[in-house]
Amino acid sequence: MQERMVHLDESIGLRKLVLYRDVVLTEAGETPVQPVRQASIAAVIRNPWVGTGPSADLSMEQGRIAPVLAKLLTDRLIASLGGVDEIESFGKAAIVGTAGEIEHAGALIHTPYFGNLVREFLQGESIICFADTRAGAGETLVVPLWHKTHASTRSHYQTISARVSDAPRADEIVVIAAASTGPRPHPRIGDRMTDPAVTTKTLEVVPS
Amino acid sequence: MNVRKIVTVVEEIRTEGGRAIDHPARVAVVSAVIENPWAGQGFIEDLNPGIDANASDLGALLAPAVLDALDAPAEAYGKAAIVGLDGEIEHGSALIHTLKFGDHFRKAANATTLLPAVEKRGPAGVVFDIPLKHITDATIRSHHQTIEVRIGDAPHPNEIVIALAAAAQGRPQQRLAPLSTEQ
Numbered sequence: 487m488q489e490r491m492v493h494l495d496e497s498i499g500l501r502k503l504v505l506y507r508d509v510v511l512t513e514a515g516e517t518p519v520q521p522v523r524q525a526s527i528a529a530v531i532r533n534p535w536v537g538t539g540p541s542a543d544l545s546m547e548q549g550r551i552a553p554v555l556a557k558l559l560t561d562r563l564i565a566s567l568g569g570v571d572e573i574e575s576f577g578k579a580a581i582v583g584t585a586g587e588i589e590h591a592g593a594l595i596h597t598p599y600f601g602n603l604v605r606e607f608l609q610g611e612s613i614i615c616f617a618d619t620r621a622g623a624g625e626t627l628v629v630p631l632w633h634k635t636h637a638s639t640r641s642h643y644q645t646i647s648a649r650v651s652d653a654p655r656a657d658e659i660v661v662i663a664a665a666s667t668g669p670r671p672h673p674r675i676g677d678r679m680t681d682p683a684v685t686t687k688t689l690e691v692v693p694s
Numbered sequence: 695m696n697v698r699k700i701v702t703v704v705e706e707i708r709t710e711g712g713r714a715i716d717h718p719a720r721v722a723v724v725s726a727v728i729e730n731p732w733a734g735q736g737f738i739e740d741l742n743p744g745i746d747a748n749a750s751d752l753g754a755l756l757a758p759a760v761l762d763a764l765d766a767p768a769e770a771y772g773k774a775a776i777v778g779l780d781g782e783i784e785h786g787s788a789l790i791h792t793l794k795f796g797d798h799f800r801k802a803a804n805a806t807t808l809l810p811a812v813e814k815r816g817p818a819g820v821v822f823d824i825p826l827k828h829i830t831d832a833t834i835r836s837h838h839q840t841i842e843v844r845i846g847d848a849p850h851p852n853e854i855v856i857a858l859a860a861a862a863q864g865r866p867q868q869r870l871a872p873l874s875t876e877q
Contacts, residue, residue, distance in 0.1 A: 495708045502709075507702040566702075626819075626846065651821075651842040 494558075498551050499532025501658070503558075504650045507566050513671035522668035523572075526579075526629055526648040527562040529555055529661050533586045535593075536657045544593040552594050556603035559663035563608070572667045575642045576608050577631040579617045579662040583654035591618045594661050604663055610634030623652050629664045641673035642666075695748050696729040697755070698853065701845050702763050710866040719866040721841045722763035723824060724756050725774070725848075725857035730781045731789075733852035741788040749789050753798030756858040761802055766862035768803040770837040772826040774857040777815045778849035786813050786854050799858055805829035809858075819846050824859040833873050836864035 494500070507525040510518060534547040564570045578601070580591035594600060601614050615630045615637075626649040633639040648662045682688070707719040731744040738744070761768060773796070775786025789795060796809050810825040810832075821844045828834035841859055849855045 495714060500708050503706040505702070505704040505706075509700045509702075511697050511699055513698070626844070647846045649844055651844075 494554065498554050499534065501530045501532070502650070502653070503530075503562065504528045505562060505566055506646070506648060508646065510671050516672070518671040520668045522666055522671065523567055524631070524644070524646045524664070524666040525563055525566045526646050526662055526664035527559050527566070528648050528650050528653075529559060530650055530653040530658055531555070531661065533583060533590055533654075533657050533659045535587075535590050536585050540587065540589070544589070548593040548597055549599050552597060552599035553603055555594065555661050556600050556607065556663075559661070560604055560607035563663055563665050567665060567667055570607070570609050573608055573665045574633060574668050575631040575644065575666045576604070576610055576612075576614055576634045577616060577629045577646075577664045578604060578614050579627050579629040579648060579664070581618070581625055581627055581654055581660040581662075582620045583656045583658045584620060584622060585656035586620065586659060588618060588620050591620070591659060594659060600661075605634075608634055608665065612637035621654070623654060624649065627662070629662055631664055631666050634665075638678055640675060640677045641669035644670050695731075695751050698727045698729070698848070700759070701725045701727070701848075702759070703841075703843055704763050705841065707866045713867065715866045717863070719861075719863050720764055720766060721826070721839070721859065721861040722760050723841055723843050723857055723859045724760040724763055725843065725845060725855050726752060726756060727845065727848040727853055727855050728752070730778060730785055730852050730854050732785050733781060741784070745788050745792055745794065749792050749795040750798070752789060752856050753795040756856065757798040757802040760799075760858040760860045764860045764862055768805070768829055768860040769863055770826040770828050770839060770861040771799060771803060771805060771809055772811065772824045772859045773799075773809045774812045774822055774824045774843070774855070774859070776820060776822050776849055776855040776857075777813075778851040778853045779815060779817055780851035781815065781854060783813050783815050786815075786856070789854065789856055800829075803829050803860065807832045816849075818848055818850060819844060820849075824857060826859055826861050828864075834864075835870050835873055836868040837861070839865045
């Protein structure tokens with residue numbers, strides 16, 4: 487077991503994992519009808535493409551590393567939120583260090599080797615919403631979440647922030663998966679089913 | 695006690711200084727974001743009623759939660775009180791610098807030493823560092839360590855963040871000579 491873990495760590499250059507979980511008990515002074523837990527899990531790994539230049543082919547490393555991250559991160563998310571059936575919304579994100587390209591962050595989260603597997607492990611159907619950036623260590627990234635099977639469900643549009651105090655170093659990438667067990671604390675802005683048809687013609691005051 | 699939310703942070707370090715660590719180094723922090731019990735009341739001379747009404751409940755809430763998040767016996771620990779901008783640092787100190795608060799953690803972790811602490815005042819999203827020391831001997835150098843925490847939307851001006859931190863081991867790759875070698 488120990489040997490397998492060391493092998494996994496070395497194979498993807500894993501330095502650390504950071505879990506952030508937020509449980510809202512009251513919001514605006516009132517208890518939400520559905521108390522919601524949100525969590526993000528961040529893995530700090532060595533950027534396998536540092537120094538390779540913009541013409542480098544990213545496919546081999548993304549196919550090797552991204553599935554390992556998808557499994558590692560979703561296992562931790564599921565454990566921290568009480569089981570996969572509890573999870574209603576999901577999102578993903580990456581922060582690439584300053585010696586890398588934003589394309590390197592994208593390579594690890596925007597291909598089927600990560601996205602399809604995260605969706606499968608979290609038993610979702612929706613496309614997974616995301617954030618990515620290049621930044622120094624300690625950057626806070628706001629990760630968007632939406633419903634895992636009905637992406638347009640407005641009550642589930644929400645965000646959680648992820649931050650690792652000492653990562654990414656210039657030659658690292660922080661890869662993040664995030665989820666929540668329900669909607670915003672007091673959702674009350676309607677939905678596509680209840681919206682009126684809004685166009686410039688239907689409004690009495692048209693912005694100009 | 696009005697708790698707005700509970701925030702859990704768990705760090706697990708797998709390599710440090712470019713070398714793998716024998717066992718992943720785990721540190722956990724659980725924070726309760728609460729309404730400042732003295733908010734909006736002007737200068738309160740006697741803080742004891744507020745301490746009696748809250749400190750023990752906070753200790754009872756956070757101590758089992760942080761040990762659960764750590765998922766291992768604690769070897770080092772620490773605490774924090776981060777007061778929103780309309781409060782006094784004394785309000786945060788009042789809630790954590792009392793045996794009513796700390797004894798819950800000491801008892802749950804089989805610990806004996808005083809809990810090292812950070813107290814500060816700041817806006818929502820302020821970064822704070824919690825110092826940790828060994829749970830039975832505060833001179834054990836290998837276990838002196840710190841964990842950094844930030845909660846994006848807390849504390850509000852009328853809130854206090856109260857936190858407990860626990861580590862399952864000393865620093866990753868700790869290799870300093872013990873204090874006794876210098877005495």
